[in-house]
Amino acid sequence: MKRFGYAALIACALIVGPRGAQAEDVVRITNIGHGYYAGALYVALREKLFEKYGLKPDVTYVKGGALVLQSLVSKDADFGVLTYEHVITAAAQGKNLVSVFNITTRPINNMIASNELMAADANMTLEQKILSLKGKKVGTPSAGGSGEKMLGVLAKRYGLQLPGDVQLVYLGADAPAYVGAFQSKLIDAAIPFEPAGAMLEQKKLGGILVNLMKGDLDEFNDLVFMGVVTSDELIRSRPDFVRKVVQVFSEAQTILLDPARGKKIMAAEFPEMEAETNERSYDLLSQIWSRNGRMTLTGAKKVYNFLQPPGGKAVDFEKTFTNDFLPAK
DSSP, X not given: OHHHHHHHHHHXXXXXXXXXXXXXXXXXXXXXXXXXXXXXXXXXXXXXXXXXXXXXXXXXXXXXXXXXXXXXXXXXXXXXXXXXXXXXXXXXXXXXXXXXXXXXXXXXXXXXXEHHHHHHTXXXXXXXXXXXXXXXXXXXXXXXXXXXXXXXXXXXXXXXXXXXXXXXXXXXXXXXXXXXXXXXXXXXXXXOBTTHHHHHHHTTSEEEEEOGGXXXXXXXXXXXXXXXXXXXXXXHHOHHHHHHHHHHHHHHHHHHTOHHHHHHHHHHHOTTSOHHHHHHHHHHHHTTBOSSOOOOHHHHHHHHHHHOOSSOOOOOHHHHBOOTTSOOO
């Protein structure tokens, strides 16, 4: 019996051993570009938080939220880091995507401008600054993206036609593209993801014309802006898997918001940045990173109101944005 037991133990080891080596559950994540705003993702990767929960991250970086949305709809990804307009638009079209963790509660964009425009607009009101964009070339990450949508809100408020009065130039999500566009005089202003503004300041090519991230404009404050998004199907079939991923982002966000740890990790993630630029970028983004990942019905409806997405389907906000997978307090 002892010999049989020993042989059985060896057989079990051979069977369990390889499976144990493959015990990590692969989680496929699509991220918009490689922007500073997704700091929690980089913290999670560098601090091995996915592995802590038995997950193996497979991260893909794409240019634009539309491609992140496509990866979720086609099931090429389990989760996406995605801005509100794609989630809301998908819901209005009957596509069952769900935001499960709120990364930022304000825009990840500031309106930045060349030195010439900054000098001319130095003492202008917000209305005068927006009207000064008439006839100018303004860079945004993508057609129909968050930058263009917010520019559209401000343009409409002050009587500018978009497109028409402003020439839009689409430059993608990566900050260096905007620095190059200002250097070559391709654009006069832009509403890109930070740290484009911080890099522009560091290069002494321009600065922040309208600080949307500060929270001074009510319609762009306390939003469900950028989050971790998945499919309703994955939530129904693998709720524990979703809960683990949300736990990872929750822990990563806490580390990110600790300046003693977060700033150092972000500097390592963006080694091409000078220390001064990283310091400025961290200060800008730490204003908008969510403290607890929670979403509010008010924040969800606020982005819907200025987006007014096409599609015809009524948006069920409580199903489209959920706090159910956040760690218990």
